[in-house]
Amino acid sequence: MTQAYTNRFTEVHEVLDGTYLPPASKWQQHFTSYVNMANHQRAIFILEAGVLGGTVDFTLVQATDATGADVKDITGKAITQISLANGDSNTLHCIELRTEEMDINNGFIYVAAMAWMRIAPSIVSVLSLFGTSNLTPVPVTAWSQIID
Amino acid sequence: MTQAYTHKFTEEYEMIGQMADLADPGVYPTVAYRSMANHQRGVVILILGGMAQGATVDLVLMQAQDAAGTGAKVIAGKAMTQLTQAAGDGGDIVAIELRTEELDVNNGFSFVGAILTIGVGAVEIAVVALMGASNYMPVPTTGWTEIVD
Numbered sequence: 001m002t003q004a005y006t007n008r009f010t011e012v013h014e015v016l017d018g019t020y021l022p023p024a025s026k027w028q029q030h031f032t033s034y035v036n037m038a039n040h041q042r043a044i045f046i047l048e049a050g051v052l053g054g055t056v057d058f059t060l061v062q063a064t065d066a067t068g069a070d071v072k073d074i075t076g077k078a079i080t081q082i083s084l085a086n087g088d089s090n091t092l093h094c095i096e097l098r099t100e101e102m103d104i105n106n107g108f109i110y111v112a113a114m115a116w117m118r119i120a121p122s123i124v125s126v127l128s129l130f131g132t133s134n135l136t137p138v139p140v141t142a143w144s145q146i147i148d
Numbered sequence: 149m150t151q152a153y154t155h156k157f158t159e160e161y162e163m164i165g166q167m168a169d170l171a172d173p174g175v176y177p178t179v180a181y182r183s184m185a186n187h188q189r190g191v192v193i194l195i196l197g198g199m200a201q202g203a204t205v206d207l208v209l210m211q212a213q214d215a216a217g218t219g220a221k222v223i224a225g226k227a228m229t230q231l232t233q234a235a236g237d238g239g240d241i242v243a244i245e246l247r248t249e250e251l252d253v254n255n256g257f258s259f260v261g262a263i264l265t266i267g268v269g270a271v272e273i274a275v276v277a278l279m280g281a282s283n284y285m286p287v288p289t290t291g292w293t294e295i296v297d
Contacts, residue, residue, distance in 0.1 A: 005281045008245050009191040015241060020197035020272055044157040048274050050168035079294055091293035092166050096156050125168045125195050125274030132153050144240035145228050 010146050011137035013129040014040070017112075020125045028117070032128055034066045034110040037099050041132035045113045047079065047093045047124060054119025055083040058126075060095055062108040070108070074101060084120070156286075156297060162187070163291030165262070165277035172270050173203075179262035179277040181212045181220075188281035190246040192262050195276075199233035200269025206230050207264050207275070209244055211257040219257065223250060233269065 017032040037043065047058045059078035063071040077095050082088035095113070102108050115126055130138070140146060165179030179192065194207050209226035213219045226244055231237035244262075251257050262277060279287075289295060 005188045005247070009189065009278070009280060010243050010245065015243075020195045020239070020274055041153045042157065046276060048166055048168035048276065050170070050274075077296060079296055088293075090168075092163065092291065093294045093296070094158060094292060095296040096158065098153070123168055123170055123272070125197075127193065127195060127274070127276060129157070131157060142241065143243055144231075144237070145242040147226060147228055147242070147244040 008148060010140055010143065012133060013131045014133065014138035015128070015142045016130055017128050030115045030117075031061070031068070032113045032126060034063050034068050034112045035128070035130065036066065036110055037102065037130075038109060039134045040130040041099050041134075043097045043111065043128065043130045045095045045097070046127040046129070047115065048127075049082055049088060049091045049093070050123030050125075052082065052084040052089045052122040054117065054122060055081055056122050056124055057081050057116040058093060058095070059114050060097060061112050061114055062102050063110045063112070064107045066110055068110075068112065072108070074111070077101070158289055158292065158295050159286035160282065161278040161280045162282065162287040163276070164279055166275060168274040170270055170272050171266050173266050173268060176264040176266070177261060178207070178264040178275045179260070181215045181217050181259040181261040182279070183215070183259050184248050184251065184279065185258060186283045187279035188248050188283070190260060190277070190279045192244045192246075193276045194228070194242045195274040196231060196238055196240045197272030199238045199271045201233060203233045203269035203271050204230055204267040205264070205271055205273065207242070207244065207262060209246060210261045210263055211251050212259045212261065213256045215259055217261065220261070221257070226250070
């Protein structure tokens with residue numbers, strides 16, 4: 001079923017870590033915050049690439065607590081590496097996630113995204129949205145402004 | 149009603165515009181004019197990173213009568229409060245929601261765009277524009293470079 005006309009986007013999608021990555025920090029792996037999926041059945045992680053200087057990898061990881069304990073990859077949840085050499089500047093990527101794709105049986109209920117900038121600084125932005133919420137409307141505290 | 153578990157996000161929401169840049173002062177037509185004929189709702193999300201000394205950022209939704217921007221005018225009430233370096237707004241995230249009834253449809257304004265204005269100094273900025281409450285699903289995914297599912 002599609003989004004209902006009577007629902008705001010921000011009522012049904014919680015933004016739990018919307019992070020822009022400044023150029024000065026590009027020489028490293030950057031993790032978004034680990035988020036408990038207990039109240040959501042789906043999430044989407046959007047990576048916007050601006051002008052690339054080197055390569056960028058973007059993948060989802062799972063952990064057993066909010067500090068990232070036992071962190072490991074979520075199988076199949078990585079984009080194809082993008083690079084300046086391949087002309088991938090100004091491209092747009094997303095990774096969809098369902099809770100059933102996590103290793104829930106072993107307690108891996110926290111998810112984060114990892115962006116890894118290598119070779120040279122690149123301009124990228126990461127936006128993570130949590131949907132299919134058990135309880136709506138979802139909290140809106142992460143937004144600075146909502147204009148409705 | 150919330151998103152159904154059996155629906156991908158990218159089946160429900162059509163990506164219609166984006167930018168990620170270290171942008172200098174200027175006016176940017178961030179989202180090209182796009183018909184809302186097949187959607188009842190839209191949302192434009194702005195993510196702000198670092199801001200140079202004195203920098204300001206404004207984002208407003210526009211409406212027009214065609215994809216070329218004919219008759220373009222502001223959609224009343226669809227401008228965010230200006231973000232400024234002076235107020236420590238770097239790192240902010242903003243959403244502007246839109247319903248079709250808020251457009252001047254009676255006068256043929258069925259196309260939506262967004263204009264970003266950056267003043268004084270450069271800013272690290274990203275914009276994502278999505279259209280939802282779609283009449284026809286699944287929506288086109290041509291706006292994405294890659295979808296990992």
